[in-house]
Amino acid sequence: MNRKTIFITGCSSGFGQMIAQHFQQHGWNVAATMRTPEKDTLLHTLPNVKLYRLDVTIPETVDAAVIQAITDFCKIDVLVNNAGYGALGIFEKAKEEDMRRQMETNVLGLMRVTKALLPHFRANRSGTIINIGSVAGELAFPYFALYNASKYAVNGFSKALYYELKMQGIAVKLVLPGMMKTDFFGRSMTVFEDNAVKGYEKFEETTRHNIMHMAERGEDPALVVRTVFKAATTDTFRLMYPVGWQARLLLILKYILPHPLLRRIMETAITRRKI
Incomplete structure (x- = not known):
């Protein structure tokens, strides 16, 4: 049996590491990428898994990792753009470097990896x-302005790319998790701090409290892993894969409720203090 090969970014922890393990356990070759592969303590021990140094913000590492993975495995069947992080906080407190890093990692980095693999996919017509x-x-x-901006960009990019690549035999799929119990609010997040910006204190305290309250009720990240596997192994051109009841509910509300009512519900849920 010919093993299929998956190329995954951001495999040092979280979704990326879990996705790599899951595909390896199901008989796939895995090209697992991360910024510092020498720090990995798990994936390098697994059969049919190769680690590659890749920082999505450094184009040279993207090109090198893609070329080496194709050399090692001959063919890449699936790309999972997973690398990313959340820059959270009151937007006025964000510095120029915060804005650049959020977009550079979540948006331009994803585009770089996609662009690097497109010639290979098009050559194979798959x-x-x-x-x-x-x-x-x-x-x-609220509190997610930069992260929202980056994810709106990712979602919009994916939807547009879907049309461009379908005629080439290449499927674009968009996995949409809700709140999950991961390290997002730990190593995968930065919070803006600027004590010189005044006037947001009560709003910020309440919003942060409610966000952490929702995070504690996050869903099992294994749902994301299973959804990615379903997307990779289902031979269709389905675009959107919401993950978990929260994501499904929010998307349903988005499409059936008038926008003013939806905004009022969202504002109440996020900015009113919960015990």
Whole structure:
């Protein structure tokens, strides 16, 4: 049996590491990429898994990792653009470097990896690109301005690319998690701090409290892994894959409720203090 090969970004922890393990366990070759592969303590021990140094913000590492993975495995069947992080906080407190890093990582980095693999996919007249988007790319939340902007960009990019590549035999799929129990609010997040910006204190305290409250009720990240596997192994051109009841509910509300009512519901849920 010919093993299929999946190329995954952001495999040092979280979704990326879990996705790599899941595909390896199901008989796939895995090209697992991360910024510092020498720090990996798990994936390099697994059969049919190769690690590659890749920082999505450094184009040279993207090109090198893609070329080496194709050399090692001959063919890449699926790309999972997973690398990313969340820059959260009151937008006025964000520095120029915060804005650049958020977009450079979540948006331009994803585009770089996709562009690097497109010639290979087109040459084979096949391939699947799975972008880890977010329900935050369909609905906006206070405190998430930069993260929302990056995920709206990812979702919009994926939807446009879907049309361009379908005629080439390449499927683009968008996985949309809701709130999940991952390290997003730990190593995968930065919070803007600027004590010189005044006037947001009560709003910020309440909003942060409610966000953490919702995070504690997040869903099992294994749902995302299973959804990615379904997207990779289902031979259709289905575009959107919402993950979990929260994401499904929010998307349903988005499409059936008038926008003013939806905004009022969102504002109440996020900005009113919960015990």
